[in-house]
Amino acid sequence: xxxxxxxxxxxxxxxxxxxxxxxxxxxxxxxxxxxxxxxxxxxxxxxxxxxxxxxxxxxxxxxxxxxxxxxxxxxxxxxxxxxxxxxxxxxxxxxxxxxxxxxxxxxxxxxxxxxxxxxxxxxxxxxxxxxxxxxxxxxxxxxxxxxxxxxxxxxxxxxxxxxxxxxxxxxxxxxxxxxxxxxxxxxxxxxxxxxxxxxxxxxxxxxxxxxxxxxxxxxxxxxxxxxxxxxxxxxxxxxxxxxxxxxxxxxxxxxxxxxxxxxx
Amino acid sequence: xxxxxxxxxxxxxxxxxxxxxxxxxxxxxxxxxxxxxxxxxxxxxxxxxxxxxxxxxxxxxxxxxxxxxxxxxxxxxxxxxxxxxxxxxxxxxxxxxxxxxxxxxxxxxxxxxxxxxxxxxxxxxxxxxxxxxxxxxxxxxxxxxxxxxxxxxxxxxxxxxxxxxxxxxxxxxxxxxxxxxxxxxxxxxxxxxxxxxxxxxxxxxxxxxxxxxxxxxxxxxxxxxxxxxxxxxxxxxxxxxxxxxxxxxxxxxxxxxxxxxxxxxxxxxxxxxxxxxxxxxxxxxxxxxxxxxxxxxxxxxxxxxxxxxxxxxxxxxxxxxxxxxxxxxxxxxxxxxxxxxxxxxxxxxxxxxxxxxxxxxxxxxxxxxxxxxxxxxxxxxxxxxxxxxxxxxxxxxxxxxxxxxxxxxxxxxxxxxxxxxxxxxxxxxxxxxxxxxxxxxxxxxxxxxxxxxxxxxxxxxxxxxxxxxxxxxxxxxxxxxxxxxxxxxxxxxxxxxxxxxxxxxxxxxxxxxxxxxxxxxxxxxxxxxxxxxxxxxxxxxxxxxxxxxxxxxxxxxxxxxxxxxxxxxxxxxxxxxxxxxxxxxxxxxxxxxxxxxxxxxxxxxxxxxxxxxxxxxxxxxxxxxxxxxxxxxxxxxxxxxxxxxxxxxxxxxxxxxxxxxxxxxxxxxxxxxxxxxxxxxxxxxxxxxxxxxxxxxxxxxxxxxxxxxxxxxxxxxxxxxxxxxxxxxxxxxxx
Numbered sequence: 001x002x003x004x005x006x007x008x009x010x011x012x013x014x015x016x017x018x019x020x021x022x023x024x025x026x027x028x029x030x031x032x033x034x035x036x037x038x039x040x041x042x043x044x045x046x047x048x049x050x051x052x053x054x055x056x057x058x059x060x061x062x063x064x065x066x067x068x069x070x071x072x073x074x075x076x077x078x079x080x081x082x083x084x085x086x087x088x089x090x091x092x093x094x095x096x097x098x099x100x101x102x103x104x105x106x107x108x109x110x111x112x113x114x115x116x117x118x119x120x121x122x123x124x125x126x127x128x129x130x131x132x133x134x135x136x137x138x139x140x141x142x143x144x145x146x147x148x149x150x151x152x153x154x155x156x157x158x159x160x161x162x163x164x165x166x167x168x169x170x171x172x173x174x175x176x177x178x179x180x181x182x183x184x185x186x187x188x189x190x191x192x193x194x195x196x197x198x199x200x201x202x203x204x205x206x207x208x209x210x211x212x213x214x215x216x217x218x219x220x221x222x223x224x225x226x227x228x229x230x231x232x233x234x235x236x237x238x239x240x241x242x243x244x245x246x247x248x249x250x251x252x253x254x255x256x257x258x259x260x261x262x263x264x
Numbered sequence: 265x266x267x268x269x270x271x272x273x274x275x276x277x278x279x280x281x282x283x284x285x286x287x288x289x290x291x292x293x294x295x296x297x298x299x300x301x302x303x304x305x306x307x308x309x310x311x312x313x314x315x316x317x318x319x320x321x322x323x324x325x326x327x328x329x330x331x332x333x334x335x336x337x338x339x340x341x342x343x344x345x346x347x348x349x350x351x352x353x354x355x356x357x358x359x360x361x362x363x364x365x366x367x368x369x370x371x372x373x374x375x376x377x378x379x380x381x382x383x384x385x386x387x388x389x390x391x392x393x394x395x396x397x398x399x400x401x402x403x404x405x406x407x408x409x410x411x412x413x414x415x416x417x418x419x420x421x422x423x424x425x426x427x428x429x430x431x432x433x434x435x436x437x438x439x440x441x442x443x444x445x446x447x448x449x450x451x452x453x454x455x456x457x458x459x460x461x462x463x464x465x466x467x468x469x470x471x472x473x474x475x476x477x478x479x480x481x482x483x484x485x486x487x488x489x490x491x492x493x494x495x496x497x498x499x500x501x502x503x504x505x506x507x508x509x510x511x512x513x514x515x516x517x518x519x520x521x522x523x524x525x526x527x528x529x530x531x532x533x534x535x536x537x538x539x540x541x542x543x544x545x546x547x548x549x550x551x552x553x554x555x556x557x558x559x560x561x562x563x564x565x566x567x568x569x570x571x572x573x574x575x576x577x578x579x580x581x582x583x584x585x586x587x588x589x590x591x592x593x594x595x596x597x598x599x600x601x602x603x604x605x606x607x608x609x610x611x612x613x614x615x616x617x618x619x620x621x622x623x624x625x626x627x628x629x630x631x632x633x634x635x636x637x638x639x640x641x642x643x644x645x646x647x648x649x650x651x652x653x654x655x656x657x658x659x660x661x662x663x664x665x666x667x668x669x670x671x672x673x674x675x676x677x678x679x680x681x682x683x684x685x686x687x688x689x690x691x692x693x694x695x696x697x698x699x700x701x702x703x704x705x706x707x708x709x710x711x712x713x714x715x716x717x718x719x720x721x722x723x724x725x726x727x728x729x730x731x732x733x734x735x736x737x738x739x740x741x742x743x744x745x746x747x748x749x750x751x752x753x754x755x756x757x758x759x760x761x762x763x764x765x766x767x768x769x770x771x772x773x774x775x776x777x778x779x780x781x782x783x784x785x786x787x788x789x790x791x792x793x794x795x796x797x798x799x800x801x802x803x804x805x806x807x808x809x810x811x812x813x814x815x816x817x818x819x820x821x822x823x824x825x826x827x828x829x830x831x832x833x834x835x836x837x838x839x840x841x842x843x844x845x846x847x848x849x850x851x852x853x854x855x856x857x858x859x860x861x862x863x864x865x866x867x868x869x870x871x872x873x874x875x876x877x878x879x880x881x882x883x884x885x886x887x888x889x890x891x892x893x894x895x896x897x898x899x900x901x902x903x904x905x906x907x908x909x910x911x912x913x914x915x916x917x918x919x920x921x922x923x924x925x926x927x928x929x930x931x932x933x934x935x936x937x938x939x940x941x942x943x944x945x946x947x948x949x950x951x952x953x954x955x956x957x958x959x960x961x962x963x964x965x966x967x968x969x970x971x972x973x974x975x976x977x978x979x980x981x982x983x984x985x986x987x988x989x990x991x992x993x994x995x996x997x998x999x
Binding site for chain 2: 197
């Protein structure tokens with residue numbers, strides 16, 4: 001049995017940063033990159049299923065859509081115990097939105113034929129929370145979103161899970177296989193890679209594919225294949241912090257004034 | 265400033281403006297006041313390296329520790345510098361030369377102790393304004409000076425000042441803080457004279473004023489004259505009070521002084537000056553120091569464990585003082601000024617105010633150590649630079665198990681050297697033991713030790729993606745470590761408090777003590793809130809440091825009635841860290857009963873049997889095998905408690921290390937070259953020493969037996985080489 005885990009290399013901002021010249025994203029020089037936090041949990045969940053099933057029963061394939069820099073994210077997953085990686089990229093993919101990415105992942109699903117796809121519930125940088133669900137839509141597979149507990153034995157015709165709802169509610173559900181689940185933070189405790197795992201990851205295979213390798217045409221990817229387009233990314237002008245100075249009494253009265261202003 | 269000079273907008277700019285002190289210029293406002301390190305004149309390499317590393321780090325001036333002007337002021341068993349003869353001039357010249365290389369000034373604090381100096385080496389009799397036994401060295405009396413004596417001693421200052429100038433010093437102090445001689449004349453607490461050197465304020469000030477005049481005439485054209493003055497001796501009108509004699513003396517002496525170094529307190533309780541963080545926050549002396557600027561036209565500096573650049577800038581900007589004096593913060597981070605200048609505020613290794621540096625001087629002069637800065641005192645003898653590290657000597661990857669003081673420091677230095685390091689801890693946070701300790705009342709600032717390492721490790725793991733900070737996972741087993749894939753393994757798993765009463769007095773468990781019982785708690789259980797604590801608490805203590813007093817304070821604050829039963833002097837090490845007097849004041853305020861000189865023979869639910877340590881009689885005789893050589897101790901009495909807290913001793917968490925040693929045969933096939941143990945896991949010790957061990961191993965990990973330190977450079981006099989030029993070293997009797 002095979003589990004496909006799509007992961008994303010996400011950006012976090014330095015304390016001070018500048019926008020790109022085109023104004024549509026942060027200048028990459030001011031970002032630090034790492035695996036999407038949510039994906040740490042989906043990878044861990046896949047590896048747990050693999051370990052519980054015993055040697056040679058389950059294969060965990062991690063994939064990402066991104067340029068060569070994204071390999072480090074795949075290697076991190078391989079170091080923790082995933083078996084192999086797939087990285088899809090070529091210049092035409094630049095500007096792909098979550099729908100285009102879902103379309104690419106769907107093609108990888110066609111190619112790999114996994115029984116289960118585990119994605120993060122959302123990405124920690126853009127936070128659309130759409131890729132996993134869109135993927136299920138394209139595939140026509142049943143899905144569960146924001147999954148906080150998963151019970152699955154490889155080979156079983158269905159899986160049971162719990163998902164978080166608003167207001168502290170939880171929902172228990174089961175769906176038939178194959179399925180797509182988007183995984184919530186805290187479903188497990190992601191492991192750290194050992195030094196041995198990191199070394200072994202360097203010799204595990206990572207396939208590099210282009211959109212044409214997957215049978216996608218130019219108008220199905222990139223901006224042409226996207227439903228949305230980022231027009232501008234910016235810091236809202238209104239300052240949200242203020243340094244309160246003066247004597248303790250002056251500071252207290254300023255705080256009181258702010259509370260009154262905010263409450264209206 | 266030239267018109268085209270760039271306009272800097274840093275809020276700290278005020279700290280980097282030069283300031284004139286007499287014939288010299290301080291290049292900025294960071295000033296290392298005189299402080300002891302255990303080097304003196306006898307370890308000139310240590311002296312030169314420790315002071316000059318701060319010059320490299322951007323401090324404008326560095327001073328010696330107190331420096332004796334004559335063999336009549338010999339502080340042995342404690343360690344001062346000395347300027348008694350040409351040998352001392354030669355040795356202290358190493359310090360001034362090293363400092364001058366960095367365009368900074370070197371200062372010396374000329375000192376005559378009077379009755380506070382016991383003269384145990386020189387065997388001379390100290391002189392003072394009146395005759396009294398020192399309240400600090402209570403066996404030592406001084407001889408009351410007559411006019412000839414006064415002229416003699418003032419001459420000692422002048423001759424020493426000339427030697428100081430010859431040694432290359434830029435700033436020469438007349439030291440009158442901490443109750444040393446000039447202040448003994450000024451303060452009516454000491455000065456009971458009725459001649460022109462006693463009585464009225466003018467008469468009491470005369471000795472100090474005349475001495476300053478003589479020093480100024482002798483060296484004032486070439487050197488800045490400083491004086492360190494305790495502007496309030498904190499004993500009310502019996503001594504010096506800031507708004508009375510304090511400001512009056514500043515006004516009177518101002519024309520003779522090029523820079524004022526002002527503080528409060530005396531020598532017997534000088535923790536009121538070098539305030540431990542347990543009792544005093546940053547700037548705690550400002551309520552007294554701030555008066556000085558009102559009456560002085562000269563630059564004013566003072567200490568107050570200033571660690572926060574915002575506070576420093578505010579003090580200078582608001583005119584409370586002109587220059588930021590620092591001793592402890594300069595030890596903790598010799599590069600403090602440079603880091604502020606470069607805006608690297610989160611790289612500052614902030615002083616935690618534990619006073620372990622001071623403890624070494626109080627003990628009697630072993631080399632100073634610092635809890636935060638493991639390189640303090642190791643600059644010369646081990647060649648350790650606080651900010652620079654040798655490149656790694658191999659591509660070995662290192663697993664460090666335990667992110668407490670020792671493990672975190674080891675991992676930090678290994679990463680600085682370029683090693684790939686995995687630092688693993690089952691806790692969610694870096695810090696280990698420090699996380700517990702800093703939660704105790706008054707010890708919050710000790711958490712800076714953790715914070716510094718946490719920030720640095722966070723930066724370092726980003727530089728090397730192969731490195732990893734793995735917190736909050738399962739504890740590693742022996743098999744996990746064998747299988748981890750590390751070439752080198754460092755075990756830093758800390759220690760725990762004994763759960764069975766094992767202690768330094770009997771080296772055995774105490775019957776009935778078992779911390780798994782509901783009515784007995786270890787310090788960890790109290791701190792982590794793991795046990796319900798009853799109303800009446802007995803703390804059984806055999807630890808000489810802070811744990812028992814701190815728990816007494818915590819439990820009192822939580823509403824418990826606390827009694828401490830102690831087999832060792834309660835808080836004995838806190839004498840050395842200057843926390844002892846206020847710790848005892850606090851226990852007194854809290855009505856904590858202290859039963860000293862007692863130990864426990866057995867414990868039952870709700871009661872403990874105690875005996876007086878001296879209850880076995882003074883008579884000793886041989887009674888044959890199996891019989892004690894003294895009388896049976898019959899002093900046993902039962903005492904009731906609801907909860908017994910056992911602060912009896914500590915034990916290494918060394919199971920992982922010993923388990924790995926047992927499976928040494930499997931190291932090779934798993935690629936492991938060596939396994940080390942550091943910090944409390946090796947043997948329980950001070951946080952400073954645990955930190956040192958982590959640092960030491962990280963610097964020496966390429967050595968064949970890196971578990972044990974390399975020899976360090978010793979500074980000892982070489983037989984056959986006379987200390988004073990032209991002297992002799994062979995054995996000669998005067999017959």
